Amino acid sequence: MLRPFDIRKSTAHKRLLDLASSVGALHLCDLFAQDSGRLRRMSGTLDGMYMDWSKHRVNGEVMEALFDLAKEADWAGGVKDLYAGKHINQTEDRAVLHMALRGAPGDEFSVNGNSVMGEVLATRKKMLAYADAVRSNPDIKDVINIGIGGSDLGPLMVTKALRNHSKGGPQLHFVSNVDGAHIESVLDGLNPASTLFIVVSKTFTTQETMANADAAKAWIESASLPVSDHFAAVSTNMDAAVDFGVKAEHVFGFQDWVGGRYSLWGPVGLSIACFAGSSAFTEFLAGARAMDCHFAEAPARENLPLISGLLGVWYREYLGFNTHVVLPYAQDLDRLPAYLQQADMESNGKYIGRDGQPVKHRTGPVVWGEAGTNGQHAFYQLLHQGTDIHPADIIAIEEPLSAYAEHHTKLLANAVAQAEALMCGRCEDDVREEMRAAGKSNSEIDAIAPHRVFGGNRPSTFILLDALNPKNVGQLIALYEHKIFIQGLLWNVCSYDQWGVELGKVLANDILAGWTEEGFSKLHDASTEFLIQRLKN
Numbered sequence: 001m002l003r004p005f006d007i008r009k010s011t012a013h014k015r016l017l018d019l020a021s022s023v024g025a026l027h028l029c030d031l032f033a034q035d036s037g038r039l040r041r042m043s044g045t046l047d048g049m050y051m052d053w054s055k056h057r058v059n060g061e062v063m064e065a066l067f068d069l070a071k072e073a074d075w076a077g078g079v080k081d082l083y084a085g086k087h088i089n090q091t092e093d094r095a096v097l098h099m100a101l102r103g104a105p106g107d108e109f110s111v112n113g114n115s116v117m118g119e120v121l122a123t124r125k126k127m128l129a130y131a132d133a134v135r136s137n138p139d140i141k142d143v144i145n146i147g148i149g150g151s152d153l154g155p156l157m158v159t160k161a162l163r164n165h166s167k168g169g170p171q172l173h174f175v176s177n178v179d180g181a182h183i184e185s186v187l188d189g190l191n192p193a194s195t196l197f198i199v200v201s202k203t204f205t206t207q208e209t210m211a212n213a214d215a216a217k218a219w220i221e222s223a224s225l226p227v228s229d230h231f232a233a234v235s236t237n238m239d240a241a242v243d244f245g246v247k248a249e250h251v252f253g254f255q256d257w258v259g260g261r262y263s264l265w266g267p268v269g270l271s272i273a274c275f276a277g278s279s280a281f282t283e284f285l286a287g288a289r290a291m292d293c294h295f296a297e298a299p300a301r302e303n304l305p306l307i308s309g310l311l312g313v314w315y316r317e318y319l320g321f322n323t324h325v326v327l328p329y330a331q332d333l334d335r336l337p338a339y340l341q342q343a344d345m346e347s348n349g350k351y352i353g354r355d356g357q358p359v360k361h362r363t364g365p366v367v368w369g370e371a372g373t374n375g376q377h378a379f380y381q382l383l384h385q386g387t388d389i390h391p392a393d394i395i396a397i398e399e400p401l402s403a404y405a406e407h408h409t410k411l412l413a414n415a416v417a418q419a420e421a422l423m424c425g426r427c428e429d430d431v432r433e434e435m436r437a438a439g440k441s442n443s444e445i446d447a448i449a450p451h452r453v454f455g456g457n458r459p460s461t462f463i464l465l466d467a468l469n470p471k472n473v474g475q476l477i478a479l480y481e482h483k484i485f486i487q488g489l490l491w492n493v494c495s496y497d498q499w500g501v502e503l504g505k506v507l508a509n510d511i512l513a514g515w516t517e518e519g520f521s522k523l524h525d526a527s528t529e530f531l532i533q534r535l536k537n
């Protein structure tokens with residue numbers, strides 16, 4: 001269990017409040033002008049990843065106060081407890097050890113005193129052998145991952161990210177929504193004889209996943225094909241998967257110390273391995289493991305997940321910014337924001353503290369985003385001139401991701417330009433000068449110039465990967481996972497449960513039962529009752 005921590009009772013808190021009104025009010029361009037060593041001190045590299053946090057509204061003093069805050073929260077002790085398999089998922093009384101899933105032979109991870117690495121490596125070997133067999137089976141052309149949330153978003157995001165690494169693997173598809181349109185549109189045009197389904201569900205009870213798995217089974221059966229030849233499954237509930245009709249040797253298990261939204265490193269990543277092959281999957285794990293080692297060993301001032309987490313706490317608690325926007329300048333990373341929405345918001349979107357009391361401070365931000373440059377033509381207006389400030393992660397890839405080299409140059413130019421525009425904005429003098437040069441009258445200039453001024457001072461982290469390869473993708477995701485851990489630690493929430501999604505599931509099942517069977521087990525309010533009756537009829 002991680003001990004409770006009250007950010008507002010910390011010694012660093014008062015200092016940070018003062019710094020928020022002094023340094024927090026300075027303009028980023030002035031911070032750069034005052035300090036020629038700023039970029040050198042506020043950037044770092046880990047293998048193929050370069051991270052530049054110099055465009056944040058902090059200076060050395062703020063960073064030191066944030067490091068002190070982290071020290072008061074005993075971040076290093078928290079990391080030790082995490083890696084030691086302590087039951088830091090306190091409300092479910094479970095360890096949190098997704099790092100073990102990407103562990104290498106020789107690494108030691110234990111739960112309740114028992115090493116888990118033997119089982120992890122054996123399952124990995126079995127799963128990767130199966131994935132390679134699927135890849136080399138000419139009869140399997142399409143693989144459909146059926147799952148939702150953590151059993152969908154990670155595999156979907158990573159297979160998209162590794163588009164260039166499939167090298168002859170099957171076509172991958174994903175079905176998640178209980179809206180029948182999803183499975184219908186995916187199955188459209190596919191041949192049951194050459195399709196393999198992977199049903200991924202930690203619990204093997206999730207309504208959406210089971211509805212889609214049943215529909216897939218019916219589709220196979222209606223083609224008079226044996227279900228067991230067309231299904232594999234991933235679950236902690238292996239018996240339920242076998243009962244469903246999957247051959248026992250094609251059911252890949254994992255343990256309850258892996259949270260759904262942190263599970264893509266093990267069997268939940270089977271579809272990634274089928275798509276990209278065992279070597280790519282192994283590199284993916286190695287990249288994440290490199291970030292694990294960095295997080296556990298790097299000193300605070302060089303520790304990239306710690307620094308990312310602290311910057312987010314600074315903005316949420318001290319500057320009052322409500323959201324965090326993720327802007328990958330890579331079409332192949334276009335599902336990263338959706339993936340991070342679950343990873344971050346399901347983890348830290350909580351108001352009860354680890355002591356069971358409501359917290360008095362802000363916790364997780366709204367996470368959102370879109371691939372660049374598409375987002376530029378949608379919501380960047382608000383990023384640049386809206387009344388709220390949205391700290392951004394701008395992610396770019398050095399190596400071109402397509403044969404269209406000139407596209408890539410344009411893409412990168414946009415990424416860099418946006419980071420600069422967010423920071424520097426555009427002053428009124430420049431706008432007026434430009435309008436004068438364009439021959440505008442003084443009255444036109446007076447009327448229009450204010451609308452064309454950008455205040456700037458909008459912070460961003462620039463993350464540059466040398467290539468979008470499996471290792472870097474693994475490293476990037478692990479960076480975010482550890483950032484979320486740090487923020488949860490400081491915000492005093494239980495980052496590894498998700499009770500907030502349970503009520504909706506229970507009510508949906510209750511409404512469904514009342515709808516299709518005898519009646520309702522509870523009274524509904526007038527509005528809900530009307531909707532039910534109208535839809536029922």
Ligand code: F6P
Nearest residue numbers: 149150151201202203206260501
């Ligand atoms: O949305 C809630 C949730 O419990 C997620 O945490 C999880 O990733 C998802 O549902 C799917 O659950 P399962 O893998 O058990 O089907």
